[in-house]
Amino acid sequence: MQPITDIKKLNKIANSIRQNIIKSLEQAKSGHSAGPLGMADVFTALYFNVLNHDPKRPNLKERDRVILSAGHICPVWYATLAEAGYFPKRELWTLRKLGSSLQGHPHFHSIAGVENTAGPLGQGISIATGMAYAIRYFQKSNEMVYCIMGDGEQDEGQVWEAVMFAAKYMLPNLTVIIDRNNIQIDGPTEEVMPLDSLKDKYEGFNWHVLEVDGHNIEEVIDACNKAKAIVERPVCIIAHTIPGKGVKFMEGKYEWHGKPPKSDEAREALHQLRTMGGKVSVIDCE
Amino acid sequence: MKIVSKQKLNKKLFSKKMEMIPTRDGYGEGLVELGEKNEKVVVLCCDLTESTRSQAFVEAFPERFVEVGIQEQNMAGLATGMAMSGYIPFIASYSVFSPGRNWDQVRISICYTNANVKIAGAHAGISVGPDGATHQALEDIALTRVLPNMTVIVPCDVHETRKATISAAETKGPMYVRFGRADSAVITAEKSPFEIGVANILAAGSDVTIIACGPLVYQALEAARELAKSHKIKAEVINNHTIKPIDTKTLVSSAKKTKAVVTVEEHQIHGGLGSAVAEVLSSYSPVPMRFVGMPDLFGESGEPEELLEKYGMTKEKIIASVSDVIKNK
Numbered sequence: 001m002q003p004i005t006d007i008k009k010l011n012k013i014a015n016s017i018r019q020n021i022i023k024s025l026e027q028a029k030s031g032h033s034a035g036p037l038g039m040a041d042v043f044t045a046l047y048f049n050v051l052n053h054d055p056k057r058p059n060l061k062e063r064d065r066v067i068l069s070a071g072h073i074c075p076v077w078y079a080t081l082a083e084a085g086y087f088p089k090r091e092l093w094t095l096r097k098l099g100s101s102l103q104g105h106p107h108f109h110s111i112a113g114v115e116n117t118a119g120p121l122g123q124g125i126s127i128a129t130g131m132a133y134a135i136r137y138f139q140k141s142n143e144m145v146y147c148i149m150g151d152g153e154q155d156e157g158q159v160w161e162a163v164m165f166a167a168k169y170m171l172p173n174l175t176v177i178i179d180r181n182n183i184q185i186d187g188p189t190e191e192v193m194p195l196d197s198l199k200d201k202y203e204g205f206n207w208h209v210l211e212v213d214g215h216n217i218e219e220v221i222d223a224c225n226k227a228k229a230i231v232e233r234p235v236c237i238i239a240h241t242i243p244g245k246g247v248k249f250m251e252g253k254y255e256w257h258g259k260p261p262k263s264d265e266a267r268e269a270l271h272q273l274r275t276m277g278g279k280v281s282v283i284d285c286e
Numbered sequence: 287m288k289i290v291s292k293q294k295l296n297k298k299l300f301s302k303k304m305e306m307i308p309t310r311d312g313y314g315e316g317l318v319e320l321g322e323k324n325e326k327v328v329v330l331c332c333d334l335t336e337s338t339r340s341q342a343f344v345e346a347f348p349e350r351f352v353e354v355g356i357q358e359q360n361m362a363g364l365a366t367g368m369a370m371s372g373y374i375p376f377i378a379s380y381s382v383f384s385p386g387r388n389w390d391q392v393r394i395s396i397c398y399t400n401a402n403v404k405i406a407g408a409h410a411g412i413s414v415g416p417d418g419a420t421h422q423a424l425e426d427i428a429l430t431r432v433l434p435n436m437t438v439i440v441p442c443d444v445h446e447t448r449k450a451t452i453s454a455a456e457t458k459g460p461m462y463v464r465f466g467r468a469d470s471a472v473i474t475a476e477k478s479p480f481e482i483g484v485a486n487i488l489a490a491g492s493d494v495t496i497i498a499c500g501p502l503v504y505q506a507l508e509a510a511r512e513l514a515k516s517h518k519i520k521a522e523v524i525n526n527h528t529i530k531p532i533d534t535k536t537l538v539s540s541a542k543k544t545k546a547v548v549t550v551e552e553h554q555i556h557g558g559l560g561s562a563v564a565e566v567l568s569s570y571s572p573v574p575m576r577f578v579g580m581p582d583l584f585g586e587s588g589e590p591e592e593l594l595e596k597y598g599m600t601k602e603k604i605i606a607s608v609s610d611v612i613k614n615k
Contacts, residue, residue, distance in 0.1 A: 108399040108400075116399070117398050117399040119394060123391055123394055126366070126367070126391070127367040127395060129360075129364055130363060130368045130370075130375075131367035131368070131370060133352065133367070134372075138368070161357040161360035162357075162364075164355070
């Protein structure tokens with residue numbers, strides 16, 4: 001797929017993804033809102049610029065991989081995959097329903113582009129690390145593996161097992177992107193289980209750390225390109241994001257971590273996204 | 287005791303020349319054989335390379351071996367990632383740690399994904415001995431057989447462990463192979479048949495069926511010999527090495543014939559081989575059963591023989607269970 005470099009275009013895509021997140025969650029009547037909205041820009045940067053991939057050939061051997069470790073934010077993964085053409089958008093309205101290919105938490109190959117199973121936190125980074133190891137040392141090729149993790153997920157011990165392992169084997173093709181949105185289910189991360197300084201922690205484990213504004217698509221793309229050029233160690237990109245980004249009444253509120261919008265809330269959310277929070281009258285996102 | 291087929295048993299069995307070799311040795315032998323045959327086979331281990339017998343593979347194929355350190359949860363995930371990239375990872379540790387400590391990763395990363403990962407569980411059973419209860423895996427059969435997509439194998443001796451290891455690579459999907467630390471009788475011969483999901487009838491009988499797995503198959507055979515000699519009871523002995531998928535046909539037809547069953551395993555009675563057999567027989571051929579295994583207790587330090595004696599996993603206990611179940615026919 002040809003990378004899109006026009007930032008305006010990329011922002012428009014991210015906006016469309018956000019609208020589809022809202023619509024799919026409204027239909028599903030359960031699921032997580034804040035995380036998916038907060039990560040829409042990072043997913044846009046990956047799938048529409050950074051990744052070497054082809055939505056029409058989802059199992060191409062030479063593809064870069066995205067492993068979603070924070071399984072609960074899968075609505076943004078599904079909406080992005082549909083936006084990129086992996087499957088028709090109508091699938092999005094089946095989210096979490098009986099018989100759907102779009103499970104409440106991702107299931108490996110349930111639909112094109114879903115590269116891993118995730119739900120219990122901390123498992124995705126081990127899978128991504130094993131994949132990066134197999135690509136680097138067994139296959140001896142250069143595909144990148146991008147692992148998306150939550151910040152609350154860093155509480156899990158398994159994460160640090162994998163972080164230690166990836167540093168030992170100096171995996172040059174592994175990039176972890178942490179959604180640093182400062183919330184988890186029970187409240188702010190620094191109250192539930194303090195993480196700061198995340199940067200020092202990863203650096204202490206011999207990773208290279210980059211920090212970006214997770215809503216600045218250009219910055220995210222630059223960081224991913226830098227990460228690709230750093231070959232002597234794995235890279236952790238800490239993406240500072242606002243949970244619920246794009247919908248004013250959700251932004252920064254941990255209460256929106258694990259619930260979907262009701263229909264009136266969804267209507268208001270879609271209106272805000274279409275008008276960019278009142279900045280423009282209407283945006284055509286189709 | 288009537289031996290069904292000479293091919294199925296080692297000629298030296300019950301003789302003074304009977305060999306005693308730990309089942310885990312068969313894992314090491316199987317891995318090296320696989321390494322030569324199949325370049326997709328890779329081996330991971332959690333800081334227990336020598337005692338899980340992964341060492342032989344490390345020496346033969348260092349570039350396909352991954353030292354993971356003491357990270358059983360991570361190892362399960364790493365192996366999943368490797369399997370998703372087309373490799374066949376064998377992961378080894380002690381059973382208490384894998385699939386014990388990393389059961390959630392085995393459930394989600396490996397089984398729900400249906401990843402082609404082979405879990406080798408060493409030091410299973412109470413015969414681990416002096417290390418004590420913390421290291422005696424007595425729950426692992428239960429933990430693995432409840433997982434969809436999982437195959438569960440408990441080989442009876444070193445030859446069967448080697449064959450199970452090789453078959454594991456040839457069969458797609460998650461698999462758990464369990465083996466022990468202590469020296470145990472070499473029951474089968476190198477050429478004895480082994481097929482996943484096919485139980486082997488080692489001795490034919492008509493009064494009772496003894497269904498066993500793992501090294502205790504030897505005690506089951508000894509019990510059958512003594513029952514024939516001193517009690518005039520003809521016991522059928524089945525080596526049920528595959529706990530899942532279980533060989534319903536063989537078990538049901540034997541139970542229909544003998545109308546009494548005793549199961550034998552080095553595992554908690556709750557949830558292990560005995561439970562798996564009971565699930566099958568209660569559906570298709572309900573007969574009185576007795577269960578020889580760990581009676582809902584933790585073990586302790588001691589020599590393997592002392593522990594098997596104290597917790598009732600012996601020939602004598604099997605004979606007593608047979609006498610008791612036959613009374614209830």
